[in-house]
Amino acid sequence: MKKTFFTTAIIASLTLGALSAPVLAGPEDIVIEDAWSRASIGTDRPGAAYMTIRNAGEETVLLIGLETPLAMMPEIHESKTNADGVSSMSPAGEITIAPGESVLLEPGGLHAMLMRLKEPMVEGQTFELKLLFENSDDVTVEVPILSIASRGPES
Template identity: 65%
Template sequence: MILAALAALNVALAGPWPALAGSEDVVVEGAWARASVGTSRPGAAYMTLRNTGNEAVTLTGIMTPIAMMPEIHRSTTNDKGVSTMAPAGEITIAPGESVAMAPGGLHAMLMRLQEPMNEGESFPLTLTFSGGGKVIIEVPILKLGARGPEG
C-alpha cells in the first residue's frame, strides 16, 4: 500500500522537472517501465531526455540496482518487417533537442534482473553523461501491458 502511494507520487513528480542530481541541462520527462514476469526476461525503461543547455550532451551509460547489465539499446525494423535490437552506444543530444526512449526504438534495456519489476513500485536509474555528470531518476513501474507513461 505504501509502495503504491509512493509510485503514484513518483508518477506525479515525473513531469517536466529538471533532475535533482547531475547535469542541470538535462531534463527527464515521462519516465516509465512495464512490470516484468519474474526475473528470467529483461525489463525496459522509457523516457524523454531534453537538453536545455547551449552545448551538446552525450549519454554514455546507465546504472540501476535492479539489473546487472543495463544498457541503452535501439530496436529497428527493416523493410521486410524484421525487427532487431542492438546496443546503441553513446547518445548525443544537441542543444535544445530531445531524444525519446520509447517502445520500438531507443530504450533502457535492463538485462539480468535482480528482482521482479512489480506494478506500483519504482526503481532508481542513473544516467551517466560524458564529463562525469549524472542524473538520477525514479522510474515508476506500470502494468505489464502498458504502452506509455499514462498506462
C-alpha cells in the same frame, strides 16, 4: 621588463588553457520527462525503461551508459525493423543530444534495456536509474513501474 613578460606569459597560458578546456553541462541542463517502465514476468526476461531526455543547456551532451541497482546489465538499446519487416535489437552505443534537442526512449525504438534483473519489476513500485554522461554530471531518475500491458505513463 622581465617580470612583465613573465606575467604576460602566465596570463596567456592560463587563458589558452581555459579556452581549450572542455565545457561541461550541468545536471540542471538535462531534463528527464515521462519516465516509466512495465512490470516484468519474474527475472528471467529483461525489463525496459522509457523516457524523454531533453538537453536544456547550451552544450551538446553525450549519454554513455546507465546504472541501476535493479539490473546487472543496463544498456541503451535500439530496436529497428528492416524493409522486409524483420525486427532486431542491439546496443545503441553513445547517444549525442544537441542543445535544445530531445531523445525519446520508447517501445520500438531507443530504450533502456535492463538485462539480468536482480529482482522482479513489480507494478506500483519504482526504481532508480542513473544516466551517465561523458561531459556532464550524471542524472538519477525515479522510474515508476506500470502494469505489464501499459503503453506509457498516460495509459
